[in-house]
Amino acid sequence: MSYADYFAARREEQLGELKEWLAIPSISALSAHKPDIAAAARWLADSLTRAGMEHVAIRETNGNPIVYADHLHAPGKPTLLIYGHYDVQPVDPLHLWSSPPFEPAVRDGKLYARGATDDKGQLFLHVKAVEALLQEDRRLPVNIKFCIEGEEEISGKSLPEFLVANQELLAADAVVISDSSLLEKGKPSICTGLRGLCSLEVTVATAKTDLHSGLYGGAVPNSLHALVELLASLHDEQGRVAVEGFYEGVPELSELEKADLASYNPDERQLAADLGLDALYGEAGFSFTERTGARPTLELNGVYGGFQGEGTKTVIPKEAHAKITCRLVGTQDPQKTLDRVEAHLRKHLPTGAKLTVKQGERALAFSCDPTHPLLQLAADAYADVYGTRAVFTKDGGSIPVVATFASVLAAPVVMMGFGLPDENLHAPDEHLNLDNFDKGLLTIVRYLQKAGQGA
Numbered sequence: 001m002s003y004a005d006y007f008a009a010r011r012e013e014q015l016g017e018l019k020e021w022l023a024i025p026s027i028s029a030l031s032a033h034k035p036d037i038a039a040a041a042r043w044l045a046d047s048l049t050r051a052g053m054e055h056v057a058i059r060e061t062n063g064n065p066i067v068y069a070d071h072l073h074a075p076g077k078p079t080l081l082i083y084g085h086y087d088v089q090p091v092d093p094l095h096l097w098s099s100p101p102f103e104p105a106v107r108d109g110k111l112y113a114r115g116a117t118d119d120k121g122q123l124f125l126h127v128k129a130v131e132a133l134l135q136e137d138r139r140l141p142v143n144i145k146f147c148i149e150g151e152e153e154i155s156g157k158s159l160p161e162f163l164v165a166n167q168e169l170l171a172a173d174a175v176v177i178s179d180s181s182l183l184e185k186g187k188p189s190i191c192t193g194l195r196g197l198c199s200l201e202v203t204v205a206t207a208k209t210d211l212h213s214g215l216y217g218g219a220v221p222n223s224l225h226a227l228v229e230l231l232a233s234l235h236d237e238q239g240r241v242a243v244e245g246f247y248e249g250v251p252e253l254s255e256l257e258k259a260d261l262a263s264y265n266p267d268e269r270q271l272a273a274d275l276g277l278d279a280l281y282g283e284a285g286f287s288f289t290e291r292t293g294a295r296p297t298l299e300l301n302g303v304y305g306g307f308q309g310e311g312t313k314t315v316i317p318k319e320a321h322a323k324i325t326c327r328l329v330g331t332q333d334p335q336k337t338l339d340r341v342e343a344h345l346r347k348h349l350p351t352g353a354k355l356t357v358k359q360g361e362r363a364l365a366f367s368c369d370p371t372h373p374l375l376q377l378a379a380d381a382y383a384d385v386y387g388t389r390a391v392f393t394k395d396g397g398s399i400p401v402v403a404t405f406a407s408v409l410a411a412p413v414v415m416m417g418f419g420l421p422d423e424n425l426h427a428p429d430e431h432l433n434l435d436n437f438d439k440g441l442l443t444i445v446r447y448l449q450k451a452g453q454g455a
Contacts, residue, residue, distance in 0.1 A: 006132055007441050015111070015437075017047070018124050019104040021086075022113040028064060028087035028154045037150050040086045040120075041065045044127075044148060051131035053146065061158035064150030068169070071130070072143045077452050078374065079143035081172035083405065084123030084179060085152035088115040089426045096428035109434050116432040118425035122178035122418050123148065125437070129444035141452025145172060152179075152401065155361065159401055163408045174374040175405045178444075180417030182436070183264055183391065188382040188443075190375060191415040193293065193394035194402055196328035196365035198338050202345065203356040204230065205319040210306075213314040220316060221352030224305050227320040230355075233348040234298055234341075238284040241298045241326075243344040249331035253294055260392060265289040293394035297327045298341070325361075327396065334362035363400035368412045377454050378414050381447035385439050416447065 007014070026040035027033040041058050044067050049056045053069035064087065072079070091101040091114050099105045104113035115121065126146075133140050147170055149159040163170060183189045204227040207220060236242045253261070265287045272280050282291040291297075305320030307313035326337055342357045349355050368375070370392040383389035406413050418440035424430045 001136065003132060003136070003442055003445050006136060007128075007438065011438070014124075014128055015106070015434075018111070018121060019113070021047070021120050021124065022104045022111075022115050023102050025091075025102045025114070026087050026150065027090050027114075028151055028156070029090050037064050037087060041067050041148075041150060044086050045069075047124075047127055048146060051127050052134035053130065053144070059162065061162060063156045063158035066150070066159065066162050067146065067148040069146040070144065071134075071140055072145075074140055074143045074452065077142045078173040079145065079171070080374075080448070080451065081145045081147055081170055081175045081405075081409070081411070082123075082126045083175055083177050083401070084126070084148050085119050085150065086123070086148055087150040087153050088120070089118070089153050091428070093428065098429055101428075101430070106434070110431040111434055111437070112429060112431040114430055116430050117181075117419040117423045118430065119152070119179045121432040121437070122440070125178060125418060125440040125444055126176070129441055129448065132441070132445060133448060141449050144448075145170065149401075155400065160404050160408075163404060167408060170409060172409060172411050174372075174411050175409065175413045176447075177399075177402065177405075177413060177415050178418055178440070179399065180395070180415050181419035181421050181423070182417060183393070183421075185420060185433075185435075186386060187388060188386050188390040189264075189393045189417070190370070190378055190382075190390045191395045191417070192368050192370045192375070192392045193329070194366040195293075195296070195396055195398050196332060196334055196403065197325060197361055197363040197398040197400070198328065198334040199323070199325045199360035200338055200341060201358040201360065202227070202230075202322045202324060203319055203358075204321075204349075205354045205356070206352055207316070207318050210318050211316040213316050216316055221350065222316045223320040223353065224317055226350040226353040227303070227305065227322060229350050230345060230348055230353075231300060231303065231322060234344070239282050240284070241296070243298070243340050245340050246298070246337065247296070248336070249329075249333065250296055251330040253290065257294065257394075258290070261289045261294060261394065262287065264391060264393065292396035294329060296329050296332060299325055299327075301325055327398065328363075328365050330365060330367070332365060334364065338362070363398055364403040364407070366399070366403040366406055366413065367394075368406065372412045373454060374412060374451060375414055377450040378416055378447050381443050381450055382416075384446045385443045416443070418443070 024040045026036045048069040056069040059066045101114040204223050206223045302323040306317035338359045379390040418436045
């Protein structure tokens with residue numbers, strides 16, 4: 001029996017299993033769902049056991065448990081470590097869901113539920129691909145390990161600590177992650193670069209209390225004016241970040257990288273129109289794809305202060321606030337970047353204002369060599385199933401654990417996504433296109449076969 005026939009014969013049964021898992025509301029951000037986190041981990045462990053994996057264990061941590069399993073009976077063949085997460089995002093606003101988020105429903109060839117694409121649905125493909133190989137061939141063409149966590153959606157610390165403490169247990173020739181998407185329908189991609197991240201919160205204070213704008217206006221510093229002036233100093237007129245030393249560690253794009261990025265750069269005029277914009281914006285001299293995948297940024301995520309209610313209240317606010325994040329590339333250091341931004345803010349603080357800075361998240365950028373054989377074989381596997389070879393991309397988002405895996409295990413990371421950009425991950429009506437469910441199963445089987453043959 002071909003693997004296409006194998007999966008076709010079991011499609012409804014496997015979708016039923018996935019629906020069971022999706023029905024567990026394993027929301028890591030809400031403490032009330034702690035029992036559901038445990039239930040989702042147990043469900044996964046049971047599924048891995050049924051699939052034929054060995055040494056299946058729920059490893060307790062200081063946070064949510066990590067599910068481990070392995071099957072190591074392919075001497076001389078590569079070892080692949082499969083990573084994913086069984087926790088999901090909160091579901092608010094609930095009224096915007098077309099069907100209850102934890103009552104999985106299939107409509108128009110799409111499976112709707114929280115976690116359908118991020119990440120239970122994509123992770124489930126790996127479990128079933130391994131199960132199929134063991135049932136049909138009675139062996140795996142490579143050695144497989146699973147390391148599945150329950151804190152990805154809250155940037156938990158348990159997995160990084162687990163990786164450092166269990167490097168020998170988790171040692172692998174490559175880490176395989178399916179927690180991303182195709183470029184668009186029918187166009188697979190493999191991400192070889194993710195931007196790092198750092199964040200900070202800024203408070204600018206002036207007087208000890210809000211002041212009447214009629215009695216004091218024009219004679220005392222205004223915290224909102226000071227904050228706006230301060231924030232405006234962070235960029236120059238060409239869209240470059242004006243913080244001294246900010247671009248240290250940013251690599252120049254090679255001609256090959258420019259060509260790769262240009263191959264999937266969108267029509268920028270059409271993109272602007274689709275977004276309801278008159279024009280795009282960004283660092284001068286770079287395309288949209290270069291700006292969002294290969295260049296660092298400094299963005300204001302929130303600016304607030306003073307009177308926010310209906311109508312008018314004539315006050316001079318005593319304080320104003322801003323939330324700032326930076327996306328990082330290359331070898332930019334998150335801590336140095338935070339310190340440099342803070343130093344810039346202090347240097348440019350207007351007269352009469354006081355500054356408080358709270359530094360937040362820190363995550364390194366990730367990059368790997370697309371010429372590595374295990375990445376090339378993944379692109380070939382997509383070509384076998386989708387009829388189009390995967391292109392290698394650099395994505396603008398940040399997945400801190402990817403850089404952690406690459407650095408701690410010193411292994412390439414193969415990001416084989418089977419979602420689509422419009423599947424509403426983190427939003428109401430999250431879903432997974434079942435065409436990619438079907439093709440994802442076959443692509444993973446082909447990849448494991450190719451990885452075994454290419455050893």
